[in-house]
Amino acid sequence: MSVDNIYNIDNSVINNQEVKRGVNNINNREINNAEIKSNVNNILNQEIKSNVNNLTNWEMENSSNNLINHGIKNNSDNINNQGMKSKIDRIFDSFAKESIFQDKSHLQTKYHPDEIIHRDEQLEQVASILAPALRGERTSNLFVYGQTGSGKTICIKYMKEQLLNKAKKLEIPLKIEYLNCKLKKVADTEYRILAELIKKMGGEVPATGLPTDQVYNKFIDLIESEKQTFILILDEIDQAVKKISSDFLYNLTRMNSELDKTTLSIVGISNDLKFLDLIDPRVRSSLSEEEIIFPPYNALQLQDILKKRADVSFKQGVLGEGVIAKCAAYAAREHGDARRALDLLRVAGEIAERAGESGIDVKHIDIANEKIDKDKILDIISSAPKQFQIVLLAALELMNNKRRAQNQKNQKIFTGDIYNLYQELCRKSRNEILTQRRVGDLIAEFDMLGLINARVISKGRYGRTREIKLLIPEQIIPRAREIITDSLNF
Ligand SMILES: Nc1ncnc2c1ncn2[C@@H]1O[C@H](COP(=O)(O)OP(=O)(O)O)[C@@H](O)[C@H]1O
Numbered sequence: 001m002s003v004d005n006i007y008n009i010d011n012s013v014i015n016n017q018e019v020k021r022g023v024n025n026i027n028n029r030e031i032n033n034a035e036i037k038s039n040v041n042n043i044l045n046q047e048i049k050s051n052v053n054n055l056t057n058w059e060m061e062n063s064s065n066n067l068i069n070h071g072i073k074n075n076s077d078n079i080n081n082q083g084m085k086s087k088i089d090r091i092f093d094s095f096a097k098e099s100i101f102q103d104k105s106h107l108q109t110k111y112h113p114d115e116i117i118h119r120d121e122q123l124e125q126v127a128s129i130l131a132p133a134l135r136g137e138r139t140s141n142l143f144v145y146g147q148t149g150s151g152k153t154i155c156i157k158y159m160k161e162q163l164l165n166k167a168k169k170l171e172i173p174l175k176i177e178y179l180n181c182k183l184k185k186v187a188d189t190e191y192r193i194l195a196e197l198i199k200k201m202g203g204e205v206p207a208t209g210l211p212t213d214q215v216y217n218k219f220i221d222l223i224e225s226e227k228q229t230f231i232l233i234l235d236e237i238d239q240a241v242k243k244i245s246s247d248f249l250y251n252l253t254r255m256n257s258e259l260d261k262t263t264l265s266i267v268g269i270s271n272d273l274k275f276l277d278l279i280d281p282r283v284r285s286s287l288s289e290e291e292i293i294f295p296p297y298n299a300l301q302l303q304d305i306l307k308k309r310a311d312v313s314f315k316q317g318v319l320g321e322g323v324i325a326k327c328a329a330y331a332a333r334e335h336g337d338a339r340r341a342l343d344l345l346r347v348a349g350e351i352a353e354r355a356g357e358s359g360i361d362v363k364h365i366d367i368a369n370e371k372i373d374k375d376k377i378l379d380i381i382s383s384a385p386k387q388f389q390i391v392l393l394a395a396l397e398l399m400n401n402k403r404r405a406q407n408q409k410n411q412k413i414f415t416g417d418i419y420n421l422y423q424e425l426c427r428k429s430r431n432e433i434l435t436q437r438r439v440g441d442l443i444a445e446f447d448m449l450g451l452i453n454a455r456v457i458s459k460g461r462y463g464r465t466r467e468i469k470l471l472i473p474e475q476i477i478p479r480a481r482e483i484i485t486d487s488l489n490f
């Protein structure tokens with residue numbers, strides 16, 4: 001292809017601002033209506049749920065603790081009810097008052113903004129790599145990576161719409177499918193990923209039962225059903241490979257040789273920067289014919305993103321001095337994560353509103369930051385595999401026993417002790433017992449996730465061990481244990 005041609009295609013894709021804006025407006029209007037409706041429902045449901053949860057979880061706990069502490073345990077039922085009533089009243093009152101939000105949906109993760117800022121360079125790169133599809137040519141496979149919240153998903157989805165609109169206008173047969181591999185129902189087997197794709201394309205596969213090569217054939221038949229260029233976007237591709245293995249990607253990247261009428265290109269997106277180093281070199285070179293890195297946003301860019309959303313999300317005059325700057329600064333510290341920045345602002349708003357206050361100020365950001373951290377830890381724990389949970393439970397129990405026995409906070413425990421208790425817990429819950437080495441790997445993973453801090457110490461001729469400090473905040477330990485014991489059916 002000559003340089004002139006590339007240039008022309010690029011120009012028509014990127015510079016056709018008028019058309020882009022027009023289509024955008026239509027799309028956004030459609031999306032907004034549906035989104036707003038479901039968001040209003042979500043907000044109502046979430047708010048009510050989270051308030052009830054808050055009440056039942058911490059407020060109840062606090063009230064009953066207070067009572068017990070003051071030695072009036074006997075009357076606890078009565079008093080508790082009265083306390084509860086006034087608390088419920090307070091919540092109802094704060095809701096009866098006007099909300100500080102104008103339209104909270106703009107701060108939710110699902111929301112797609114009309115405009116993507118500070119990503120021009122990346123959008124242009126993606127556009128020029130995928131533009132050949134508008135001439136019915138196969139595009140290079142593209143690998144996009146960057147930390148979470150760096151705008152990868154939003155940019156690629158935006159480009160998908162732009163390309164499809166353009167192809168429609170030019171009457172070029174182009175098909176683009178997007179699949180997030182992190183979805184629970186999708187990610188755990190090759191079969192399920194393919195079945196989900198086939199379903200998306202209008203085909204049918206039983207939930208289990210067919211041999212994998214037959215499912216591949218079905219997929220191939222579907223893309224070959226008409227002459228077209230096919231682009232498959234696999235978001236959070238690292239998640240799929242973690243659970244399945246990269247054979248699956250190998251099979252996909254080799255599929256072109258079996259296609260007659262169609263060409264298949266893959267756009268892989270990963271939050272894990274080291275992902276490519278970990279997969280089979282043959283898959284790596286094929287998957288990353290082109291690579292685009294999404295760098296983290298800096299604090300000023302995050303402020304711009306936040307301001308745009310805040311303008312439509314909150315009523316006027318609600319945001320206190322320095323609120324946006326503080327959200328941006330916190331999120332910049334967390335690898336420039338735009339999602340974290342938006343979450344901080346939303347959660348701070350919810351906290352302020354629940355406290356019956358008429359505006360958000362910087363102190364709410366600190367509370368929100370802590371809450372998000374705690375929720376994140378509990379999320380990790382509840383979605384972790386069983387073995388991970390058992391090892392963690394062993395560590396939590398040991399720490400608890402030590403604290404109780406020695407009445408000190410920062411107690412340290414050792415890997416050997418964790419392993420002993422872990423074996424006992426496995427026997428009790430009838431789970432397979434992993435080797436000490438595998439358990440050591442899991443403990444290293446806790447360290448990476450920030451749940452613990454492990455330090456290798458030498459025990460002279462007895463070899464080496466790891467000394468472990470727990471980093472999970474104390475207030476959430478009871479909840480963490482509850483999540484694990486529920487999941488293990490103890
Ligand atoms: N440049 C941007 N302009 C506006 N909003 C953005 C921008 N980048 C990210 N966001 C918002 O931040 C959140 C995270 O972005 P996302 O694309 O999902 O990140 P990633 O896929 O890299 O984890 C989304 O809610 C998105 O709407």
Ligand SMILES: [Mg+2]
Pocket residue numbers: 152153154235
């Ligand atoms: Mg993403």
